[in-house]
Amino acid sequence: MRALCWFGKEDVRVEAVPDPQILNPRDAIVKITTTAICGSDLHLYDGVIPTMEKGDILGHEFMGEIVEVGKEVHNLKVGDRVVVPFTIACGNCFFCKKGLWASCDNSNPNAWMLEKLYGYSGSGLFGYSHMMGGYAGGQAEFARVPFADIGPVKVPDGLADEQVLFLSDIFPTGYQAAENANIAAGDTVAIWGCGPVGQFAIQSAWMLGAGRVIAIDRVPERLELAATKGKAEIINSDTENVVEKLRSMTGGRGPDSCIDCVGMESTGHTPDALYDKVKMAMKLETDRPTALREVITACRKGGTVSIPGVYGGLLDKFPMGAAFGKGLIFKMGQTNMHNYLKPLMDRIEKGEIDPSFVITHRLGLEDAPAAYKTFRDKQDGCIKVVLKPHEVTA
Amino acid sequence: MAENTQSLVAMFDKIWPGESNPDEVNVGDYERIGSVVTGAVFFTYGLARKGLLAKILAPVGGYLLQRGLRGTCAIYQAFQINTARQGGNAKATVHANRAIKVKRAVTINKPVSELYSFWRNFENLPSIMDHLEAVTVKDKDHSHWVAKGPAGTKVEWDAEIFREKENEVIAWKSVEGSSVPNAGTVQFTDLGQERGTEVLVELDYEPPAGVIGAAFAKLFGEEPNIQVQEDLRHFKQKMEAGELPTTTGQPSARES
Numbered sequence: 001m002r003a004l005c006w007f008g009k010e011d012v013r014v015e016a017v018p019d020p021q022i023l024n025p026r027d028a029i030v031k032i033t034t035t036a037i038c039g040s041d042l043h044l045y046d047g048v049i050p051t052m053e054k055g056d057i058l059g060h061e062f063m064g065e066i067v068e069v070g071k072e073v074h075n076l077k078v079g080d081r082v083v084v085p086f087t088i089a090c091g092n093c094f095f096c097k098k099g100l101w102a103s104c105d106n107s108n109p110n111a112w113m114l115e116k117l118y119g120y121s122g123s124g125l126f127g128y129s130h131m132m133g134g135y136a137g138g139q140a141e142f143a144r145v146p147f148a149d150i151g152p153v154k155v156p157d158g159l160a161d162e163q164v165l166f167l168s169d170i171f172p173t174g175y176q177a178a179e180n181a182n183i184a185a186g187d188t189v190a191i192w193g194c195g196p197v198g199q200f201a202i203q204s205a206w207m208l209g210a211g212r213v214i215a216i217d218r219v220p221e222r223l224e225l226a227a228t229k230g231k232a233e234i235i236n237s238d239t240e241n242v243v244e245k246l247r248s249m250t251g252g253r254g255p256d257s258c259i260d261c262v263g264m265e266s267t268g269h270t271p272d273a274l275y276d277k278v279k280m281a282m283k284l285e286t287d288r289p290t291a292l293r294e295v296i297t298a299c300r301k302g303g304t305v306s307i308p309g310v311y312g313g314l315l316d317k318f319p320m321g322a323a324f325g326k327g328l329i330f331k332m333g334q335t336n337m338h339n340y341l342k343p344l345m346d347r348i349e350k351g352e353i354d355p356s357f358v359i360t361h362r363l364g365l366e367d368a369p370a371a372y373k374t375f376r377d378k379q380d381g382c383i384k385v386v387l388k389p390h391e392v393t394a
Numbered sequence: 395m396a397e398n399t400q401s402l403v404a405m406f407d408k409i410w411p412g413e414s415n416p417d418e419v420n421v422g423d424y425e426r427i428g429s430v431v432t433g434a435v436f437f438t439y440g441l442a443r444k445g446l447l448a449k450i451l452a453p454v455g456g457y458l459l460q461r462g463l464r465g466t467c468a469i470y471q472a473f474q475i476n477t478a479r480q481g482g483n484a485k486a487t488v489h490a491n492r493a494i495k496v497k498r499a500v501t502i503n504k505p506v507s508e509l510y511s512f513w514r515n516f517e518n519l520p521s522i523m524d525h526l527e528a529v530t531v532k533d534k535d536h537s538h539w540v541a542k543g544p545a546g547t548k549v550e551w552d553a554e555i556f557r558e559k560e561n562e563v564i565a566w567k568s569v570e571g572s573s574v575p576n577a578g579t580v581q582f583t584d585l586g587q588e589r590g591t592e593v594l595v596e597l598d599y600e601p602p603a604g605v606i607g608a609a610f611a612k613l614f615g616e617e618p619n620i621q622v623q624e625d626l627r628h629f630k631q632k633m634e635a636g637e638l639p640t641t642t643g644q645p646s647a648r649e650s
Contacts, residue, residue, distance in 0.1 A: 005647040015647040023644065024637045055647035072636065090635035094503050094590060106635040111627065112620070124639060136644045144644055147635070 002389070003057045003140030004368045009047030012058065012369050020136065020144035025072035028148030030084060034161040035062040035138050037368065037385045038086075038169055039195045040310045042376045043265060044128070048280075048287075049312055051113060051130040060086035060126040061168040062138030063161060066152075073149045082152035083345075084145055085337035086169045088124040088135065091150035102334035107147065108133040117313075122334060139368060141389045153341040156349055162356040163348055165386065166196070171355050172340035174200025174261070177308035178208050180331035181257035186211035188250055190298060191232070192291045193261035194222035196358045196384045197308055201259050202230035203353055214249060216242055218267075221381045229357050243298045254300030262291035263309025272317055279316060289315045296322050307332035358384040365389045402427055406463045419465035426462045433458030489575070493598040496618045500626040503590040504633045506582045510561045512633065513580060513593075522628035522638070525621060541574070549574045575600045593629065595622055 005015045020029055038061050043049050063083040066076050076082065089096050089104035096104050104123035108114065113131040114121035124146070127137020136143065145152060155164050174197045183189055189205040191198050194217035205213050215226035218238040226232045235245050246255055264287035267273060276288035292307070296319050299305055305328050323330070347353055360383045363371055371385045406426060421429065433455045440452025461467050502509055512518050516537050520526040527540040527548070535555045543549040551572035557565035557579075567577035576599035583592040597618075631638045 001645070003645065003647070007647075013647075017645040017647050020645055021643060023640055023642070026635075026637060053646075053648070057646060088639075090631075090639075092503060092634045092636075093630075094501070097503065106631045107639050109639045109641055112624070133639070134641045136641070136646060140645075146639060 001141035002365055003136075004059060004365060005054075006044060006052055006056045006058050007054050010045060010373070012045060012372055014366055014368060015055075017057065017140075020142050022068055022070045023144065024146060025070045026147050026149055027070040028066055028073050028076055028145045028152070029068040030062070030064040030082065030138075030143050030145055030152070031067045032062045032064040032138055032141060032143055032389050033081075034064070034165050035059050035140075035387050035389060036165060036168075037061075037139070037371060037375055037387070039197065039375075040128070040263070042372070043263075043310060043312070045372050045376055046265060048265065049129045051110075051132075051134075053130060053134075056127070056129075056134070057136040057140050058127045059137035059139030059143075060128055061165065061170070062126075062143060063155070063165050063168060064143075066148075067142070069148065075149055076152065076154075081155040083155055083164050083167045083341065084126075084138065084143075084152045085167075085172075085341055086126055086128075087334055087337045088126065088133065088146050089150060089338055090147055091338075096150075096338075099336055099339050101336040101338040103336075110134055125334070139365065139387060139389070141365070151338065153345060156345070159348060160356075162359060162386065163354055164345065166200070166355040166358070167341050167344055167348075169335070169337070170196045170358075171200045171344055172337050173197050173308050173335040174202075175204040175207075175340055175344060176335045177201045177259050177261065177306050178204035178210075180304070180306035180308075181205070181208075181259055182304040182306075182329065182331075183208045183210050183257055185209040187256040188212040188214065189257045189259065190214045190216065190246055190255035190295075191226075191259045191261060192216045192295055193263075193266075193309065194219070194226040194230075194234075195261065198222075198259075198261035199225060199230060199358050199383075200355070201261055201308065202226055202232050205257075205259075206231070207347075207352075214246065214255065219378050222383060225358070225383065242294055246298045250300070254298055254303065256300055257304045257306065258295045258299040259306045260292050260295045260309045264288060264311045264313075266291035266309075276316065287311050287313055287315050289318060293317065293319055296328065299326065299328055301326045302328070304329040304331065306330075308335070359386055361385040363387055364391055406430065406465065409463055421461060421465050421467050426465050429458045429462030431462075433460075433462055489600060493575075493600055494618050496595070496597040496599075496622045498619065498622045498626055499592055499594040500623075500630050501585065501590045501592050502630045502633050506561045506584050506591045509591055509593060509629075509633060510564075510582050513629075514564060522632050523625045524628075525625075536569075543574075551576070593626065595626060597622060 001019050002014055003017045004012055006012055041058055044052060044058060066078055066080045066082060069076055087102045088107040089101040090106040093105040102123050107124040108121050110130050110133055111121035124133025124135055126135050178201050181189060183205060187210055189210045191201050194215050202213050202215055213232040215232040216235045216237050217223050218236060223234045223236060227234050235242055266288055273290040276290055280288055295305055360381055363385060365387050368387055374380050375382045375385055436451045436455025437459055440448045440455050516529040517531055519529055525542050527542060530538045532538060537553050539553055540548060540550045551574050552569045553566045554569055555566050561582060563579055563581045565579040568575050578597035581594045585592055628638055
C-alpha cells in the first residue's frame with residue numbers, strides 16, 4: 001500500500017510499504033477512506049518529538065471501512081464504516097474503567113520509554129513516535145487498529161466522512177478542553193489558538209453554557225472563522241496586547257476560564273518568545289510555552305486553565321508564582337477519546353454541529369508532503385487538510 | 395562433568411606452589427577454569443607481541459592465571475564477594491552473597507483467583523516472560539525450566555515448590571545442583587474496593603557466569619529488575635487486555 005512516512009525534520013514522503021496484518025486477536029484492519037493532518041503532526045514534521053524513526057507511518061485522524069477483524073472482535077464486521085479514536089485503549093485496566101482512556105496501562109508496548117521520561121506511561125497513540133507506542137499511523141491506504149472492539153465507532157448511514165472524521169481527534173479534543181475548563185453558565189472563556197482544536201473548543205464552550213467566548217490568534221483567516229462560525233469575539237495577538245485587551249474586555253477581572261490550544265511550538269513577538277526560540281534551536285529547551293505564559297497571566301484569580309495543546313518535555317520560565325498566587329486550577333492531557341465519540345456522534349446526527357466547517361483543503365495522499373508544509377507555514381488559508389488515500393488526484 | 399571440573403581444579407591446587415588455604419578460596423570452580431584459560435591466552439599473547447596492548451595484556455593475563463590456579467581473587471576479597479562457598483543457605487541453593495535480588499510489584503485489575511491460577515500453571519509463564527523458552531510441569535511440586543541465557547546460550551534447571559497457599563503465595567526454589575540456582579516467591583494481595591490485586595515478586599538467583607555475568611547482562615539491557623518489571627507488565631497485559639500489545643510485524647518504510 002501507499003503511506004505517508006516520516007524521514008526526518010521537514011522530510012515526509014509517500015512510500016510503498018507492506019499492507020498491515022492482524023497481529024493480535026483484538027485487531028482490525030481498516031481501509032482508510034478519509035484521513036487528516038493534525039496540528040500535532042506538525043510537531044513531528046518540525047522534528048521536536050523524540051523517538052521517531054525513519055520510515056514511520058504518520059497520521060492519527062482516520063476513518064474507513066473494516067476489511068478484516070481478529071478473532072476476539074465480535075462487535076464489528078467486514079464492511080462496517082467506522083471512525084477510529086487516536087488514543088489506543090484496552091478498556092479493562094484501572095484507568096480505562098475510570099474513563100481515563102488516554103492513560104490506558106496496556107496499550108503502549110514501549111511504556112518503559114515514557115516511564116523513563118514521565119514516571120508513568122500514557123496510552124499508545126497512532127503514528128506518534130515510538131515512546132507513544134510506535135504504532136503505524138493512518139495517513140495510508142490501510143491501518144491496523146489494536147483493541148478494535150473498544151475504540152472504533154460505527155458511523156450511522158447518512159453521515160458523510162467529512163462530517164464524522166474529526167471525531168477521531170480534534171472535535172473530542174476541543175470538547176474535552178471545554179469540559180476541563182469548568183465552564184459555569186454565563187462564564188467568559190478565552191481560547192488561545194484558532195486552529196481546528198481551537199475552533200472546536202469555541203463550539204464546545206458554547207455547548208457547555210459559556211456566556212462569552214473570546215478567541216486569540218495571529219492568523220487572520222483563523223480569527224475570521226472563529227468570528228463567523230464560532231460567534232466568538234476576537235483578539236489578534238499580532239497587533240494587540242492580549243493580556244491588557246482581555247483585562248479591559250472583562251471589566252478588569254480577567255476571563256473565568258482560559259484554554260491553551262496552541263501547545264509546545266507557540267510563537268510571539270515578546271522577549272520571552274525570542275528567548276524560547278533560541279533555546280529550543282540550541283536544544284536547551286524542548287517546548288516553547290509562550291502562549292501558556294500569557295494564558296496564566298491573563299486568567300482571573302481562582303480561574304481554570306485548560307490545556308489541550310500538546311507539550312512534550314521541559315518548559316522554561318514557567319510562571320508558577322502567578323499560577324500559585326492566583327490560585328489557578330489546571331486541567332490538561334491527551335483526550336480520553338472513548339468518552340466522547342458516541343455522544344458527539346449523536347450531536348452531529350441531530351444536526352447540532354457539522355464539524356466539516358474547518359476543512360480548507362481536500363487532497364490525495366500524494367499531495368500530503370506538500371500539504372504538511374502549507375499547513376505548517378499557514379499558507380493558502382490552510383486550516384485543515386483532509387486526504388483521500390484511495391482517490392487519485394489530478 | 396562436575397567430576398571433571400573437580401579434578402581439574404584439584405590439579406590447579408597442585409600446580410600453584412606453596413601452601414594454599416582452602417578458607418581463602420573465593421572463586422568458584424567454573425570461574426577458576428575460565429580464569430586460567432583466559433589468563434594463559436592473555437599472558438602468552440602479551441609476552442609474544444610488542445605494543446601497548448601486549449604491555450597491558452601480559453600482567454592482566456598473569457593475574458588471571460594466578461587467580462585461577464590459586465582460587466583466590468583480591469578484587470572479590472575487597473568487595474566481599476565469594477563465588478566458591480557451598481551450601482549453608484536455608485532458603486535454597488542460592489548463595490546470599492553472590493545472588494542477584496529482585497523485588498517488583500504490579501497492580502492488576504483482576505480477581506486474585508484468576509491471577510493465581512494463571513501463574514500456578516507454570517506452563518503459562520513463557521507466554522508472558524520473554525526470557526523463558528519453556529516450562530514443563532512434572533508433578534504437583536516439580537517442574538523443569540528452560541531459559542535463554544546470555545549471548546544466545548540456554549540454561550535449564552529443575553524447580554520445586556516448597557511453600558504454597560492458594561490465592562496467596564507460591565514459593566519455589568531450584569533443586570540442588572542447578573546451573574542457575576534460584577528461589578523466589580510470588581504473593582497475591584486483594585487491595586479491596588475494586589482496586590485490583592497486587593502481585594509482588596521476590597526473586598534471588600545466581601547468574602550463570604557469577605557476578606560478572608550480571609554485569610554483562612546489564613550491558614545488554616537485560617538487567618534483572620527491568621526484566622522482571624517487563625515480565626510483570628506482560629502478565630498484567632495478558633490478564634487485563636487478553637493480549638500483549640505489539641507493533642512487531644506492522645508496516646513501515648524501513649523494510650527492504
